[in-house]
Amino acid sequence: MWRRTSSSISSLICSSRKAFFKQVNNQPSENLFITFVLGGPGSGKGTQCGKIVETFGYSHISAGELLRREIASKSADGTMILNRIKEGKIVPSEVTVKLILREMESGSNSKFLIDGFPRNDENRRAFEEIVGVEPEIVLFFDCPDEEMVKRVLNRNQGRVDDNYDTVVKRLKVFKKHNLPVINYYANKGKLHKIDAVGTEDKIFERVRPIFASMRRA
Ligand SMILES: Nc1ncnc2c1ncn2[C@@H]1O[C@H](COP(=O)(O)OP(=O)(O)OP(=O)(O)O)[C@@H](O)[C@H]1O
Ligand SMILES: O=c1ccn([C@@H]2O[C@H](COP(=O)(O)O)[C@@H](O)[C@H]2O)c(=O)[nH]1
Numbered sequence: 001m002w003r004r005t006s007s008s009i010s011s012l013i014c015s016s017r018k019a020f021f022k023q024v025n026n027q028p029s030e031n032l033f034i035t036f037v038l039g040g041p042g043s044g045k046g047t048q049c050g051k052i053v054e055t056f057g058y059s060h061i062s063a064g065e066l067l068r069r070e071i072a073s074k075s076a077d078g079t080m081i082l083n084r085i086k087e088g089k090i091v092p093s094e095v096t097v098k099l100i101l102r103e104m105e106s107g108s109n110s111k112f113l114i115d116g117f118p119r120n121d122e123n124r125r126a127f128e129e130i131v132g133v134e135p136e137i138v139l140f141f142d143c144p145d146e147e148m149v150k151r152v153l154n155r156n157q158g159r160v161d162d163n164y165d166t167v168v169k170r171l172k173v174f175k176k177h178n179l180p181v182i183n184y185y186a187n188k189g190k191l192h193k194i195d196a197v198g199t200e201d202k203i204f205e206r207v208r209p210i211f212a213s214m215r216r217a
């Protein structure tokens with residue numbers, strides 16, 4: 001499965017890959033500074049990314065938002081993506097990585113917050129293989145299930161997956177597939193686990209020192 005996916009990703013990206021990784025937005029690829037932002041549904045990833053962007057000048061790339069835009073644009077993958085999202089399932093790596101790359105190339109920044117990705121080990125390996133870099137840091141917003149369910153059900157943004165049945169499925173997928181990725185980065189010493197309970201400002205006070213202490217942040 002991985003081999004097939006890996007080669008389809010490679011052929012997909014191959015033409016732009018060399019140019020892109022030699023020079024991302026006019027900067028050598030070693031200047032890329034990538035933060036993965038992980039946590040369960042409704043744990044506050046998007047909210048805190050907004051604050052990090054305001055304070056530290058990162059570009060925020062929400063993988064879920066890119067997929068929702070793809071559905072709205074009625075692209076060839078739109079129906080497949082919609083069906084996956086309704087079921088809380090993970091969209092194939094080649095689709096998500098392609099969208100993330102396109103977004104990274106579209107701006108002039110080299111500091112990225114990649115929110116809600118990688119969702120599973122295959123996503124992680126696909127990103128590392130294609131981009132050729134690992135994240136400098138990984139944030140994990142740690143939030144109790146009941147609080148996440150409450151936040152999702154109160155969100156009111158018209159998302160097709162903001163309903164009780166889907167959020168229960170998303171929590172299961174998070175535990176089965178995303179927690180192992182989080183543990184992987186913990187073992188590499190890259191993980192910053194943040195208590196995601198409290199006001200938005202209180203949580204940002206836990207996030208701020210992580211970026212303030214970074215040389216390039
Ligand atoms: N600390 C907080 N306390 C209470 N509500 C919060 C807090 N942070 C965010 N929220 C609210 O909870 C909801 C979910 O937050 P947000 O969209 O940032 O989560 P998320 O982790 O990006 O979720 P998803 O994975 O579903 O995209 C939003 O309505 C947001 O306004
Ligand atoms: O890398 C990704 C990111 C998201 N998905 C799918 O989208 C929904 C919503 O994602 P949010 O991060 O909560 O906005 C998620 O449940 C997945 O179905 C994905 O497949 N891969």
Ligand SMILES: [Mg+2]
Pocket residue numbers: 045046062064116
């Ligand atoms: Mg979000």
